[in-house]
Amino acid sequence: xxxxSQHPSWVICKSGTSVKIECRSLDFQATTxxxxxxxxxxxxxLMATSNEGSKATYEQGVxxxxxxxxxxxxxxxxxxVTSAHPEDSSFYICSASNKSRGTETxxxxxxxxxxxx
Amino acid sequence: xxxxxxxxxxxxxxEKEAVTLDCTYDTSDPSYGLFWYKQPSSGEMIFLIxxxxxxxxxxxxxxxxLNFQKARKSANLVISASQLGDSAMYFCxxxxxxxxxxxxxxxxxxxxxxxxx
Numbered sequence: 001x002x003x004x005s006q007h008p009s010w011v012i013c014k015s016g017t018s019v020k021i022e023c024r025s026l027d028f029q030a031t032t033x034x035x036x037x038x039x040x041x042x043x044x045x046l047m048a049t050s051n052e053g054s055k056a057t058y059e060q061g062v063x064x065x066x067x068x069x070x071x072x073x074x075x076x077x078x079x080x081v082t083s084a085h086p087e088d089s090s091f092y093i094c095s096a097s098n099k100s101r102g103t104e105t106x107x108x109x110x111x112x113x114x115x116x117x
Numbered sequence: 118x119x120x121x122x123x124x125x126x127x128x129x130x131x132e133k134e135a136v137t138l139d140c141t142y143d144t145s146d147p148s149y150g151l152f153w154y155k156q157p158s159s160g161e162m163i164f165l166i167x168x169x170x171x172x173x174x175x176x177x178x179x180x181x182x183l184n185f186q187k188a189r190k191s192a193n194l195v196i197s198a199s200q201l202g203d204s205a206m207y208f209c210x211x212x213x214x215x216x217x218x219x220x221x222x223x224x225x226x227x228x229x230x231x232x233x234x
Binding site: 042043046049091093095097103104105106107108109110111113 | 222
């Protein structure tokens with residue numbers, strides 16, 4: 001149980017285009033999902049917390065207009081990188097919270113590698 | 118201030134031997150949770166083990182155990198009988214029960230474990 005999918009797994013796009021990444025919880029409902037960014041050989045950096053039916057909470061330094069987050073249902077959150085530029089190239093990974101054995105645990109998707117040319 | 122510290126950027130272990138990955142944390146919240154995740158080269162984050170601050174016993178999950186020393190604020194991961202497939206990055210993470218943070222995780226810098234045949 002507690003499977004999270006992410007789509008696409010790889011995306012290459014031209015500078016200036018927008019890219020949408022989907023995060024789905026497959027076998028549980030998640031009121032809260034999280035979006036992270038990770039550079040090579042570095043730790044995960046939380047970008048925003050996505051709550052179903054409300055606006056996302058962004059971490060300090062993350063541009064809200066650049067990284068649009070929509071959590072329209074209990075199983076789906078999307079991250080749209082608007083007007084992508086080469087510096088946005090990174091590994092984006094989402095997670096969804098699920099309560100298991102009385103503990104709230106974050107389960108992660110497989111991640112999306114974005115390359116902006 | 119760094120809240121989660123992993124002081125070992127890289128570790129080597131011989132196959133079938135046990136290895137300990139260090140993690141220290143800092144928090145003033147009496148209620149918190151500690152997590153360990155494994156990230157293979159493919160990128161997905163795999164949940165390994167959880168320890169709650171009020172748990173009396175050290176957590177165990179198969180070959181993984183968490184050496185929780187609350188007074189020293191350490192939560193070391195012990196992997197017994199290492200296997201080649203254990204080679205990966207390992208991240209320690211903490212969740213504080215702060216209302217506004219929505220249960221977000223704070224990650225350490227990670228430790229890259231290499232298992233030698």
